[in-house]
Amino acid sequence: MTGHETWTALYTLWRREIMRIARIWSQTLVPPAITMTLYFLIFGKLIGARIGQMDGIAYIDFIVPGLIMMSVITNSYGNIVSSFFGAKFGKHVEEMLVSPMPSWVILAGYVGGAVTRGLAVGTIVLFIAMFFTEVRLANPLVTLSSVVLAAIVFSFAGFINATFARKFDDVAIIPAFVLTPLTYLGGVFYSISLLPELWRNVSYANPILYMVNAFRYGVLGVSDIPLAVAYAVMIAFAVLLGGFSLWLLHTGRGLRS
Amino acid sequence: MTSTPALSVRNLTKTYDNGVVALRGLSLDVAAGDFFALLGPNGAGKSTLIGMIASLVNLGEGEIEVFGLSVRHQRNQAMSQIGLVPQEINFNQFEKPVEILVNQAGFYGVPRKIALQRAEKYLRALSLWDKRDATSRTLSGGMKRRLMIARAMMNEPRLLILDEPTAGVDIEIRRSMWQFVREINRTGTTVILTTHYLEEAEQLCRNIAIIDHGRIIEHSPMRSLLAKLDVESFVLDIDDGEHSLPAIDGVRLQRLDNGSLEAEVPKAIALSEVFAALHHHGIRVKSMRNKANRLEELFMRLVGNPAPPPATDAGRSP
Ligand SMILES: Nc1ncnc2c1ncn2[C@@H]1O[C@H](COP(=O)(O)OP(=O)(O)OP(=O)(O)O)[C@@H](O)[C@H]1O
Numbered sequence A: 001m002t003g004h005e006t007w008t009a010l011y012t013l014w015r016r017e018i019m020r021i022a023r024i025w026s027q028t029l030v031p032p033a034i035t036m037t038l039y040f041l042i043f044g045k046l047i048g049a050r051i052g053q054m055d056g057i058a059y060i061d062f063i064v065p066g067l068i069m070m071s072v073i074t075n076s077y078g079n080i081v082s083s084f085f086g087a088k089f090g091k092h093v094e095e096m097l098v099s100p101m102p103s104w105v106i107l108a109g110y111v112g113g114a115v116t117r118g119l120a121v122g123t124i125v126l127f128i129a130m131f132f133t134e135v136r137l138a139n140p141l142v143t144l145s146s147v148v149l150a151a152i153v154f155s156f157a158g159f160i161n162a163t164f165a166r167k168f169d170d171v172a173i174i175p176a177f178v179l180t181p182l183t184y185l186g187g188v189f190y191s192i193s194l195l196p197e198l199w200r201n202v203s204y205a206n207p208i209l210y211m212v213n214a215f216r217y218g219v220l221g222v223s224d225i226p227l228a229v230a231y232a233v234m235i236a237f238a239v240l241l242g243g244f245s246l247w248l249l250h251t252g253r254g255l256r257s
Numbered sequence B: 001m002t003s004t005p006a007l008s009v010r011n012l013t014k015t016y017d018n019g020v021v022a023l024r025g026l027s028l029d030v031a032a033g034d035f036f037a038l039l040g041p042n043g044a045g046k047s048t049l050i051g052m053i054a055s056l057v058n059l060g061e062g063e064i065e066v067f068g069l070s071v072r073h074q075r076n077q078a079m080s081q082i083g084l085v086p087q088e089i090n091f092n093q094f095e096k097p098v099e100i101l102v103n104q105a106g107f108y109g110v111p112r113k114i115a116l117q118r119a120e121k122y123l124r125a126l127s128l129w130d131k132r133d134a135t136s137r138t139l140s141g142g143m144k145r146r147l148m149i150a151r152a153m154m155n156e157p158r159l160l161i162l163d164e165p166t167a168g169v170d171i172e173i174r175r176s177m178w179q180f181v182r183e184i185n186r187t188g189t190t191v192i193l194t195t196h197y198l199e200e201a202e203q204l205c206r207n208i209a210i211i212d213h214g215r216i217i218e219h220s221p222m223r224s225l226l227a228k229l230d231v232e233s234f235v236l237d238i239d240d241g242e243h244s245l246p247a248i249d250g251v252r253l254q255r256l257d258n259g260s261l262e263a264e265v266p267k268a269i270a271l272s273e274v275f276a277a278l279h280h281h282g283i284r285v286k287s288m289r290n291k292a293n294r295l296e297e298l299f300m301r302l303v304g305n306p307a308p309p310p311a312t313d314a315g316r317s318p
């Protein structure tokens, strides 16, 4: 394919993902808005008022970045896992497999769609947050780059999940047993400086910790983790998971018999 | 005929992960511009072969070239040449026909504007234009099959492969599909067709290969294949069942019931001789038909053993 043709193919895939998100907006965009409103109301306003400050910041302000990041991660992941597994299950993945598109284009198209969904939901949650508190971005560049990187990492993770999944249960298990615990333990609701040393050290193994903290630095200007370390971890995960995804797709794992 | 063949398959062997050997050293050439029939009983390996050509099934041993492009080494270029109508419905049933077509074109790098024009052209040609914005799930079975034909045309392929496109399609629509594919072939596209309706293959195709147990057991021009059929069976409707049957050298006559006879007539004997002998015995022939389609008779002889039950597609829930 020529450069122009490749670009057209990529755009086609991305656009199809966006159309899918729009077609089922009541499943893709509304639920996170409702959940996050409740989080802000209950944890931020009601309970947060009693908690006072975290790292010298009002509790509701402290959780805003974490909750946005959490929404971005779960929605990027959820988008790609259900869309790609759906394509496998409904066999329309074959439309792509018979085409001249290289594997990387297919992967990039799906990741592009998933990142877009994550960022769309993130933006919605940001607007909701602004109803509850004043949000200012301390460092917009860090804010944007960290959220995009996190979305990419978890899109790859979702893609890998979809590749190995054989039934719908398999696309529900990983989010429930791995993704959700990692998110809750990833410093969304607390600073890890509150934890006993053992658990603080365990927390360092959680990639979400680095994402939430980099993002929190972008929004609030505070982080439990040095920024360079956070970026290094995110980039390393992106390269690793991206490479693995591409390899899976290229060898036709779970797609070609 | 020195031009590159549309398809060249060399020593293709495929063993699936579950140990099933679907193809056993299969070789096949299809000339550019041909209308080619790929026949064989259920489970013979037709869809496996097609899947490997279209890169839906991993290549095992052997090589495939599409217009001289290696499916193994030049996959992307080779795929640009092909349009595939698979045996099973495989589009997203929640998308609209027009979206399905435009997206497919996009996967081949066809810009949206041109894709929309093409989609209209093929939706109209296959009488689906009225349904362009319906949810695909709501299309009838025959419409879904036609939608897949339209989809396969979106990259204007040089090689169109149809895997049982007319399965479960009514006769009228089947005829209109034939007309469409004939027209496509006339404009230069090579067509490979699999079907279990042998009359369809006989009418449409110029060359034919029969696969059985993963091997080619017959590969020849349709005409010379049909010429091999040295005995034809007819069913004759007759007036009077009471008369004794004449004895004609080489011809086997057998009463089916009071009103009909079966006659096996070798090519060497003219039908008029049979009629004359019957007439002589006071038997009037009112009408006559072939017992089976000619290709069907040949097919049954070549693929002697009864077809195994289709093990492939069973067990898939809707
Ligand atoms: N994905 C698969 N995994 C394992 N075995 C398979 C697979 N697909 C097909 N087979 C087996 O390979 C053999 C050839 O199947 P194939 O689908 O190629 O036959 P076919 O000629 O297309 O038959 P039909 O006329 O029924 O469509 C069969 O024994 C089938 O059970």
Ligand SMILES: [Mg+2]
Binding pocket: B046, B047, B048, B087, B163
């Ligand atoms: Mg088949």
